[in-house]
Amino acid sequence: MLALLHTSPVHVPVFDALRDEAHPGLELRHHVDAGLLERARREGPQAVSDAVLAVLRRAVGEGARAVLCTCSTIGGVAEEAAGPAGVPVLRVDRPMAAAAVAAGPRVVVLAALESTLAPTAGLVRDEARRAGRAVEVRTCLVDGAWACFEAGDADGYARLVAAAADEVADADAIVLAQASMAPARRRARTRIPVLASPGPGLAAGAEAVRLGLRAG
Incomplete structure (x- = not known):
């Protein structure tokens, strides 16, 4: 079990x-x-x-x-x-972080909750050390997304996260820091790989x- x-x-x-x-x-x-x-x-x-x-x-x-x-x-x-x-x-989120490191050295972490940014960025760096790779991690807090989540607006939540992903440039992978952000992966139109953890x-x-x- x-x-x-x-x-x-x-x-x-x-x-x-x-x-x-x-x-x-x-x-x-x-x-x-x-x-x-x-x-x-x-x-x-x-x-x-x-x-x-x-x-x-x-x-x-x-x-x-x-x-x-x-x-x-x-x-x-x-x-x-x-x-x-x-x-x-x-x-x-550890397997997701490992996949992000494998995708390339430029990783962007998106989060709806500020307290998630540092732990997730640290995890990506930890996986990079394990893999013996150099990595540049950038973080971005998606404005308004957590308010949607707390209000039960799942559609608005996913829409804001997807829009933030579509604005990312110069990255090899985009990490969705929270498991609840996973539905945004299907909405994003960017060609950069968008990784979710569940x-x-x-x-x-x-x-x-x-x-x-x-x-x-």
Whole structure:
């Protein structure tokens, strides 16, 4: 079983649909705690480290073989808790970051939430170090997008993110920093690759579960 740690309930049907499409038979268990993101925005991601570990331990107690954190703001904190949790803990955006580095040295990170910019840019640089590649990371906050998200205006949210992607120039890859931004990928008209995290992130989580089952 793969547990997913979300900070918004909107992710639950998205990952259920991805599972049905690409990983039939994979059991998912969702843990949603919007308060984690709210506190991380106010006090910094490390402020929620104990709370995140508590969620991870609860997931393991329920039978999780691996945990996938779908929130980019607290993804690093979740990864750091893998040792105490006792199972692999993955951040949904790491495979996306690796793909961005592979695409070329010029990466633009788009985010709807300011607290996501630094963690995602840092992740891209981390993947570049792992790959032994040089990378230039630029970041851009999409004005008005988070207000649309909070208002439940999914169409307006995706439209603003896609428009921001279409304005990017001189880049080898565009990274959509938050999982909730994924629908904008289909709307963007740019020829620059636009990368979203849910698909490759869930694939990595599914593989971690398979490896755990084989090891067990």
